[in-house]
Amino acid sequence: MTAAFTSATADKAARPSRRRTLAGWFLLPATAVLVVFFFYPLAAIVWQSFTQPSYGVGHYLALLNDGVSTTVLLRTLRTALVVSTCTLFIAYPFAYAMTKVAPRARGVLMLLVLLPFWTSVMARNYAWYLLEQRDGVIERLFSAIGFDGVVLLGTVTGVTVAMVQVMLPFMVLPLYSSMSSIDRRLLDAAVSLGASPYRALRTVYLPLSLPGVVSGCSLVFIMTLGFFVTPALLGSPQESLISQVIQTRVSSLLDFPGGGALGTVLLVVTLVLLFAVSRISRPTAGLSKVVDGA
Amino acid sequence: MNKSGHGITISSVTKVFGGLQRPAVDNVSLTIAPGEFMTFLGPSGSGKTTMLSMIAGITSLTTGSICVDGQDISPLKPHKRNLGVVFQQYALFPHMSVAKNIAYPLQQRGMAKKDIAAKVDEALELVHLRDCADRLPRQLSGGQQQRVALARAVVYQPRALLMDEPLGALDKRLRDQLQREIARMHRELGMTFIFVTHDQHEALTLSDRIAVFNEGRIEQVGTPAELYEHPATLFVAQFLGESNTFSGPDRTGSVVVVRPERLDLHPHGSSIPPGHNSLEATVTNIVYVGNHHQVGLHFADNTQGTAMRLAGTPVPAMPGETVTVSWHPDHQAVVPDPAAAAAETEPSGQSDTPRLTQPAI
Numbered sequence: 233m234t235a236a237f238t239s240a241t242a243d244k245a246a247r248p249s250r251r252r253t254l255a256g257w258f259l260l261p262a263t264a265v266l267v268v269f270f271f272y273p274l275a276a277i278v279w280q281s282f283t284q285p286s287y288g289v290g291h292y293l294a295l296l297n298d299g300v301s302t303t304v305l306l307r308t309l310r311t312a313l314v315v316s317t318c319t320l321f322i323a324y325p326f327a328y329a330m331t332k333v334a335p336r337a338r339g340v341l342m343l344l345v346l347l348p349f350w351t352s353v354m355a356r357n358y359a360w361y362l363l364e365q366r367d368g369v370i371e372r373l374f375s376a377i378g379f380d381g382v383v384l385l386g387t388v389t390g391v392t393v394a395m396v397q398v399m400l401p402f403m404v405l406p407l408y409s410s411m412s413s414i415d416r417r418l419l420d421a422a423v424s425l426g427a428s429p430y431r432a433l434r435t436v437y438l439p440l441s442l443p444g445v446v447s448g449c450s451l452v453f454i455m456t457l458g459f460f461v462t463p464a465l466l467g468s469p470q471e472s473l474i475s476q477v478i479q480t481r482v483s484s485l486l487d488f489p490g491g492g493a494l495g496t497v498l499l500v501v502t503l504v505l506l507f508a509v510s511r512i513s514r515p516t517a518g519l520s521k522v523v524d525g526a
Numbered sequence: 527m528n529k530s531g532h533g534i535t536i537s538s539v540t541k542v543f544g545g546l547q548r549p550a551v552d553n554v555s556l557t558i559a560p561g562e563f564m565t566f567l568g569p570s571g572s573g574k575t576t577m578l579s580m581i582a583g584i585t586s587l588t589t590g591s592i593c594v595d596g597q598d599i600s601p602l603k604p605h606k607r608n609l610g611v612v613f614q615q616y617a618l619f620p621h622m623s624v625a626k627n628i629a630y631p632l633q634q635r636g637m638a639k640k641d642i643a644a645k646v647d648e649a650l651e652l653v654h655l656r657d658c659a660d661r662l663p664r665q666l667s668g669g670q671q672q673r674v675a676l677a678r679a680v681v682y683q684p685r686a687l688l689m690d691e692p693l694g695a696l697d698k699r700l701r702d703q704l705q706r707e708i709a710r711m712h713r714e715l716g717m718t719f720i721f722v723t724h725d726q727h728e729a730l731t732l733s734d735r736i737a738v739f740n741e742g743r744i745e746q747v748g749t750p751a752e753l754y755e756h757p758a759t760l761f762v763a764q765f766l767g768e769s770n771t772f773s774g775p776d777r778t779g780s781v782v783v784v785r786p787e788r789l790d791l792h793p794h795g796s797s798i799p800p801g802h803n804s805l806e807a808t809v810t811n812i813v814y815v816g817n818h819h820q821v822g823l824h825f826a827d828n829t830q831g832t833a834m835r836l837a838g839t840p841v842p843a844m845p846g847e848t849v850t851v852s853w854h855p856d857h858q859a860v861v862p863d864p865a866a867a868a869a870e871t872e873p874s875g876q877s878d879t880p881r882l883t884q885p886a887i
Binding site: 415417418420421422423424425426427428429431432435436439440 | 582583584603604605607608609610611613615617618619620621630631634635678679682
């Protein structure tokens with residue numbers, strides 16, 4: 233009996249490590265693909281930006297001093313901020329409604345979110361092209377109510393509007409998943425304690441939905457920073473965003489090290505932001521665990 | 527101390543949920559005295575929780591009124607009612623510390639910061655959780671969380687404390703401990719308490735009075751002793767404690783209920799005390815339960831029953847032997863037979879009601 237018992241525990245102790253080795257083998261294909269097609273090219277781009285045609289930080293200094301790159305970077309950051317804010321304000325009530333309605337209606341709302349998600353990005357962007365172009369639907373709509381000459385095509389506003397639509401699912405889904413885990417009885421409790429329904433939402437629901445807000449916003453913000461198709465199609469070279477500039481450098485000017493330097497800057501900015509967000513949301517990250525556990 | 531209690535009057539309250547035929551609460555009227563500990567007892571689906579949440583304002587009334595100190599509160603929004611509510615799943619705010627949770631209702635009332643601190647301290651003292659003030663709810667045990675919920679629900683001196691199965695999620699030891707704490711809080715605060723439970727022991731130990739709910743109606747209201755000794759209906763007799771049921775002497779649709787501990791057992795053929803009712807039965811089994819023996823009885827008409835013999839009192843028969851069972855008429859309750867009543871109104875209904883009846887007497 234004792235022998236059986238000890239051998240059982242020994243077996244238990246041995247199993248996890250064997251399992252871990254096995255898991256390591258399962259990860260091999262993915263790791264190989266990442267190394268060959270992602271880490272190596274990435275390292276090569278960063279390396280080139282410091283080494284060609286000569287060793288040094290010349291490309292980075294040039295970016296600082298050419299008067300364009302910093303403007304483009306700031307414009308990109310501003311656009312990403314505006315896009316995430318607008319998306320948040322549209323998605324928050326939408327996700328909230330999804331948690332409130334009957335299951336059937338929830339299915340319909342979910343479909344509304346996912347339908348554009350399943351549609352090709354090119355199709356959606358060309359749809360916006362048609363809407364925003366000169367004498368398009370949007371211009372005619374605005375001139376009908378007395379505002380002539382509203383052409384969004386070729387403006388940062390036009391790009392922003394389209395990006396908000398494209399990014400909506402990435403905001404709605406994390407918000408919905410965070411909101412649906414909130415125990416609505418907490419609102420009953422808050423109201424029974426003397427909070428008006430509005431105050432109950434603000435003091436209980438809103439803080440508990442913050443993990444979803446943080447993850448939705450960082451997802452949208454970071455994806456917007458590097459977005460290429462929408463600004464390339466709907467924006468203009470005069471008001472270009474960073475991905476367009478990188479593309480121009482690499483494919484038109486064949487300035488691989490310069491483009492690499494810009495790309496590296498974008499990557500660093502993104503990583504710094506991600507790090508900052510993870511720092512800020514640490515108490516809320518712990519919080520989301522509580523909400524899940526409740 | 528009892529001055530702080532407020533009376534609650536429930537008048538002809540009915541609740542019909544959308545799309546349902548049978549009302550969840552059906553024409554319930556009840557007067558709860560200031561400072562009283564009133565328990566709503568009943569099985570799940572009996573309407574007790576719906577009644578409580580109508581008092582709290584979480585559920586709206588279909589018809590009727592609920593008054594606190596004579597003022598009709600049914601048109602008031604829940605946050606204007608000034609009642610304390612404790613939920614089964616604690617419902618503590620997970621993003622706030624214990625102290626912040628307790629301070630929440632005081633903040634909603636616009637109390638000054640330093641007064642809040644003093645009140646929170648007092649409430650923490652009341653539930654013996656001073657050391658936990660800065661912890662988050664998830665760092666506390668279930669029992670501690672429910673004590674925080676209790677402190678939060680009484681800190682603003684609400685007009686009454688409503689508790690919806692507050693001990694339901696706890697294990698037995700914690701439940702007993704918290705029962706004592708709730709009883710102590712009731713004594714110390716002198717507040718009107720309304721306590722919802724399906725647990726008869728909780729109801730019997732804690733309450734001043736119990737309202738027994740069944741199918742949306744109140745079957746009987748009374749002190750624990752009244753309900754136990756003199757159940758008005760078969761449902762009350764069977765829901766509260768164990769009982770032996772025999773069909774009535776006149777066979778006109780009434781049932782005689784006798785508690786197991788009121789049954790005397792005599793060796794077959796011996797004389798019974800004068801004035802007692804008696805029956806013959808076969809002992810089916812004898813179970814030793816520590817402080818008493820539980821004696822299974824099989825009556826002549828194939829119905830089963832139980833008698834209780836305190837430890838030290840011998841059981842006058844072995845399993846398989848016949849005994850004479852007797853009891854004093856003072857210890858029996860005569861209640862209407864629901865099967866007979868149902869047969870009059872709707873012949874097919876209620877046929878599954880256990881008929882532990884025994885003719886004669």
